Amino acid sequence: MGRAPCCDKANVKKGPWSPEEDFKLKSYIDQHGTGNNWIALPQKIGLKRCGKSCRLRWLNYLRPNIKHGGFTEEEDNIICSLYISIGSRWSIIAAQLPGRTDNDIKNYWNTRLKKKLLGRHRKSSSRRVPIPGQEPEGEDAFDLQNLSNSALERLQLHLQLQTLQTPFSLYNNPALLPKLNHKMIETLDSLNQNIPGLNISAPPALGQEGSIKIPFHCDPKSGVVEQNPILVNDGFSAAAGENLQTVGDDEFDFFKEMGGAGRENLGWWCNEFEVKSSSWDSTAVIHQSEEHVYGDYGMSF
DNA sequence: AAATTTCGCAACCGCACAAGT
DNA sequence: AACTTGTGCGGTTGCGAAATT
Numbered sequence: 001m002g003r004a005p006c007c008d009k010a011n012v013k014k015g016p017w018s019p020e021e022d023f024k025l026k027s028y029i030d031q032h033g034t035g036n037n038w039i040a041l042p043q044k045i046g047l048k049r050c051g052k053s054c055r056l057r058w059l060n061y062l063r064p065n066i067k068h069g070g071f072t073e074e075e076d077n078i079i080c081s082l083y084i085s086i087g088s089r090w091s092i093i094a095a096q097l098p099g100r101t102d103n104d105i106k107n108y109w110n111t112r113l114k115k116k117l118l119g120r121h122r123k124s125s126s127r128r129v130p131i132p133g134q135e136p137e138g139e140d141a142f143d144l145q146n147l148s149n150s151a152l153e154r155l156q157l158h159l160q161l162q163t164l165q166t167p168f169s170l171y172n173n174p175a176l177l178p179k180l181n182h183k184m185i186e187t188l189d190s191l192n193q194n195i196p197g198l199n200i201s202a203p204p205a206l207g208q209e210g211s212i213k214i215p216f217h218c219d220p221k222s223g224v225v226e227q228n229p230i231l232v233n234d235g236f237s238a239a240a241g242e243n244l245q246t247v248g249d250d251e252f253d254f255f256k257e258m259g260g261a262g263r264e265n266l267g268w269w270c271n272e273f274e275v276k277s278s279s280w281d282s283t284a285v286i287h288q289s290e291e292h293v294y295g296d297y298g299m300s301f
Numbered sequence: 302a303a304a305t306t307t308c309g310c311a312a313c314c315g316c317a318c319a320a321g322t
Numbered sequence: 323a324a325c326t327t328g329t330g331c332g333g334t335t336g337c338g339a340a341a342t343t
Contacts, residue, residue, distance in 0.1 A: 312337105
């Protein structure tokens with residue numbers, strides 16, 4: 001037996017909010033506040049809505065200073081950086097973007113930014129409903145099952161961004177590699193060896209001059225985001241050892257997640273990972289930064 | 302011009318967690 | 323300690339609009 005529903009589903013209105021409902025909710029909260037009880041609030045106002053629905057409506061649309069659409073390049077960069085660093089923790093990401101809601105950022109990421117970043121061109125709708133007895137096979141099957149695999153997606157993005165940003169590769173110079181790249185390369189080698197037909201290129205340099213500089217550091221556990229205090233004027237001197245912080249395996253949940261990746265998950269990755277087709281016009285903005293900073297997965301160097 | 306497909310966004314659902322009892 | 327209840331979050335869905343055939 002599951003928990004009781006939060007409201008009487010039969011007597012609750014669903015779907016889009018009318019201007020009258022918006023007005024009722026907004027004027028009540030403006031006058032009385034939420035009262036710290038969303039469940040009771042709709043009854044007080046006389047709205048036939050679930051309390052959760054009221055909360056969502058208020059947080060995403062009615063509260064003051066909400067921005068919709070018109071994401072800037074800077075916001076794109078922040079979202080991308082944080083997504084790669086901490087994954088789909090939209091509330092944390094939204095907290096760094098005043099006026100933006102987690103729902104808005106989530107939608108923006110899923111519908112536009114991800115495609116912009118990965119340069120992925122879908123052959124068909126991800127929302128196509130499989131006809132019984134005609135389930136998709138091969139590439140389509142991987143695709144449908146694994147679009148939401150956050151860990152793989154983040155690794156893909158990471159590789160993609162690195163590829164965009166540097167003409168060199170640290171793969172041939174392990175002495176310069178931070179721990180992240182060792183693990184990444186080990187994983188790639190292992191995957192290439194164990195999966196017939198798979199041949200994923202090693203990632204290019206992290207921290208090299210010209211490589212992407214993510215200006216934020218996020219503690220994977222606490223979600224605290226702050227500007228990285230360690231400035232890197234050129235990637236070589238920093239990567240050579242000084243200021244290199246390592247993270248324990250238990251802190252590094254990204255590859256822990258990767259450890260659970262199965263054959264089918266990799267299908268999405270290797271089939272759609274096309275370095276040559278990559279395009280992200282936000283890169284120029286990153287290049288413009290004079291403060292070359294790199295922070296990723298709670299690691300700074 | 303009509304039909305079909307794809308896209309974008311608002312909203313819902315269910316789970317996890319925290320606080321209260 | 324166990325249970326209940328409210329809140330917050332991320333994933334997913336439904337549907338209208340736009341684009342394509």
